[in-house]
Amino acid sequence: MNIMNVKPREPFKIIHGGLVQSNSSMATSAITGATDDVSNTSMMGENGRLEKDDWFDKVCLRLADIDNLRLGWDGYGSDKFAKTTVNFAAMLLATVWSEASALPFPMITPMSNGAIMIEWRSPTHELTVEVNSPNDVDVLFEELATGLVEEFHATSNFLRIGEALEQSAAPARAAVA
Amino acid sequence: MLDLSKIKRPSDLPQWERPPLDEVAVSIQFNDILGFRTVHYGLLAERLRQLGQTLSEDKAPIAPSFEVFGKRTAGPVQFQFQAVDVHLPRVWFMSEDKHRLVQVQPDRFVYNWRKVEGAGVYPRLNTVLPEFWKSCRIFQAFVEEQKLPPLTVNQCELSYFNIIEVSDEETYEDAFARVFRVWKSIMPSRLKIGYLEPDAGNFASTYIFRSLDDTPLARVHARAVASLRQTTRIIGFSLVFRGPWSGGIDMALLEFIALGREAIVRLFDSMVSDQAHADWGRRIVASNGGSP
Numbered sequence: 001m002n003i004m005n006v007k008p009r010e011p012f013k014i015i016h017g018g019l020v021q022s023n024s025s026m027a028t029s030a031i032t033g034a035t036d037d038v039s040n041t042s043m044m045g046e047n048g049r050l051e052k053d054d055w056f057d058k059v060c061l062r063l064a065d066i067d068n069l070r071l072g073w074d075g076y077g078s079d080k081f082a083k084t085t086v087n088f089a090a091m092l093l094a095t096v097w098s099e100a101s102a103l104p105f106p107m108i109t110p111m112s113n114g115a116i117m118i119e120w121r122s123p124t125h126e127l128t129v130e131v132n133s134p135n136d137v138d139v140l141f142e143e144l145a146t147g148l149v150e151e152f153h154a155t156s157n158f159l160r161i162g163e164a165l166e167q168s169a170a171p172a173r174a175a176v177a
Numbered sequence: 178m179l180d181l182s183k184i185k186r187p188s189d190l191p192q193w194e195r196p197p198l199d200e201v202a203v204s205i206q207f208n209d210i211l212g213f214r215t216v217h218y219g220l221l222a223e224r225l226r227q228l229g230q231t232l233s234e235d236k237a238p239i240a241p242s243f244e245v246f247g248k249r250t251a252g253p254v255q256f257q258f259q260a261v262d263v264h265l266p267r268v269w270f271m272s273e274d275k276h277r278l279v280q281v282q283p284d285r286f287v288y289n290w291r292k293v294e295g296a297g298v299y300p301r302l303n304t305v306l307p308e309f310w311k312s313c314r315i316f317q318a319f320v321e322e323q324k325l326p327p328l329t330v331n332q333c334e335l336s337y338f339n340i341i342e343v344s345d346e347e348t349y350e351d352a353f354a355r356v357f358r359v360w361k362s363i364m365p366s367r368l369k370i371g372y373l374e375p376d377a378g379n380f381a382s383t384y385i386f387r388s389l390d391d392t393p394l395a396r397v398h399a400r401a402v403a404s405l406r407q408t409t410r411i412i413g414f415s416l417v418f419r420g421p422w423s424g425g426i427d428m429a430l431l432e433f434i435a436l437g438r439e440a441i442v443r444l445f446d447s448m449v450s451d452q453a454h455a456d457w458g459r460r461i462v463a464s465n466g467g468s469p
Contacts, residue, residue: 082209084284084331087241095247133208134243134331135423156421157246157393 055101059093062108069110078112088134089116092158099162102169125168129161139164179428181307184435191446194458197414198299200291200338203309203434205426206241206284208329210320213283217323218268221281224315228308230270230279238267238282243332244419246385246393279312286316286328295340302438306431317426333430334419335437337445341453343410349403352412353378356453357401379403386420386440395420395433397440399448416441 067086071079089108093100100106100120107119111130118129128140137154141164152160222233267282276297280287288309290300317328343352353360360378381400385393398417405411418437424430446459 079211082211084206084208084241088243088245088331091243091245095245098248133329135421155423156244159247162247 052097052101055097055105056094058105059090059108063090063116066108066110066116073110074112076112079114081110081114081116082133085114085116085131085133089118089131092129092131092137092161093118095158096162096165099165099169103165120165120168122168122171124171125164127161127164127168137161179310179431181303181310181431183428184306184432186303186435187439189461190439190442191459191461193454194460196299196457197339197341198337199295199340200289200336201299201302201305202287202289202334202336202338203305204285204287204334204336205313205328205330205422205430206332206334207286208284208326208331210283210325210328212325213265215265217319217325218281220323221316221319222268222270224319225270225279225312228279228312228315229272230277230312231273232269232271232275234269234271235266236269236280238265239285241284242419244396244421277308279316281316286313288312291338302435306434309434310431313426328426330422330424330426330430332419333422333434333437334417335434335441336415336417337441339414339416339445340406341412341414343403343412349410349412350378352410353401353403356412356414356450357448358450359448384440384444386418386436395437395440397437397444399444416445 063086066081067083069081071077073080093106103120103122107117109117109119111117114133116131118131120127124144126140126142126144128142130138132138135155137158139150139152139154139161141150141152142148150164154161218233222230265283267280267285270279270281271277275293276290278287278289278291280289288305290305290308291297292299320326320328341352341356343349347355357380359380379400379402381398383399384397386395386397387393396419398419399415401412401414403410404413418434418440420433420437422430422433446454449457
């Protein structure tokens, strides 16, 4: 094997607060030459940034694992995961990061039907998010003390998921306060 | 058959006689077409010949991207998945004169109109949208014929790419100030030794397009970048309307794209300076709606 040809795998690129432009242009290279970060020597906001980077790194690794699953990965002939679904799950997680960061890191699990399940558990709530495909997300939110369950469907607006995460983390936040 | 004349252009939407527009792209992104293979590109090329798309080129695939929304205060966080299926390229199907382009990959269909080496007159969306529609229907029919999974659109996009030339007498900074209303030079009045000369600037901003009940429908990305085209200094100014779409490839999709045109034109209108408007011949053609 020619090791010179082996490139390190870089499954995801994280652009914090970045602005991703359309790349459908025939002349993309001519007009999108700017880089978002001129320098990485700043220590500004380092703690928050590191915490965020760690969280995103975990998301990347877990989703890269799912992306790498081969045909028949579950022993029952299931398909490989659609990259669009994996990418959409990444976007969902990125969108609710600030609300989710107060909770333990979620379980991210591949499902035989091609969906990706994301589960958060707190002492008071359980939130299960099933990303079936882009714009198709089923959510189950349970209050453990009362057994009250809320089910809803989301497409591209994850505001309610963020609120559910905030509710889940509220007792922990109150205890800290 | 769709009646595209039902898509009305707002009567107060400005037009420019000499817009700096260099390229327009209408794009749909869909769930991966499982089973799409290299051989399908060859078969599709035969179908697209009837539209005059006779030239083809292989390109690297475009990574999937999604517009999603959360808390208002969260700000945009983009997370770009890089591991696209590199074993299948994106393929360009170009017209002989290279002004019109169809781009296909297993999760995306794009129709472009562009100038070639600065030449060509933008035929406006009332021409581009039907051309997109026609070629997209051919692609959709092809997918059905080949017994591939039907197209499940998850996002659509309208992009305008403007090329603004910087004159020999101007610095990039001068050109930004000439063209953009929002551009302001920040010049420290005095340094101990020497001075700061404005060199080159870029800016980027995004806007969430919300319905009147506050539902987020799409984002508009505006970006201006100092750049070069061959040896000519230019400002590349792109405006991209991108929104999730869960419906079919139908009249509603075209109306959504036309809404994107309105958002882009109104944003362009508000960002550009009076001088640039005068240079490019801004006018409002009053009509009873008109075609797109």
